[in-house]
Amino acid sequence: MEKFINDFLEMKYEDRVLIGKFINKETYFNMELAKRMVRERIEFTKGEKHYMCLYASNFTYAGNDVRKFMSNEGAENILAGAFIVNSAFSSVFF
16 A cells, blocks of 8 residues: 655555545645646655545635636546545635
């Protein structure tokens, strides 16, 4: 299993399944962070199409521009995804 950790996200990748988890206590999801996350995800998976599960319990905010980006070009190479959340706000975002 391959692993990747940066300052806000931990990812594990095996058999075309990517598992990610926000590692900060709170993650404010702005456009800069969204684009960085997508770029690093694509590099980490070597551009392969994959399935993704994201533990997003530390997620706190995302604007409309971020939601639109993540549902379009931000979803590049994702075959299917699941988001694990623990708040009403997070469930509305995803």
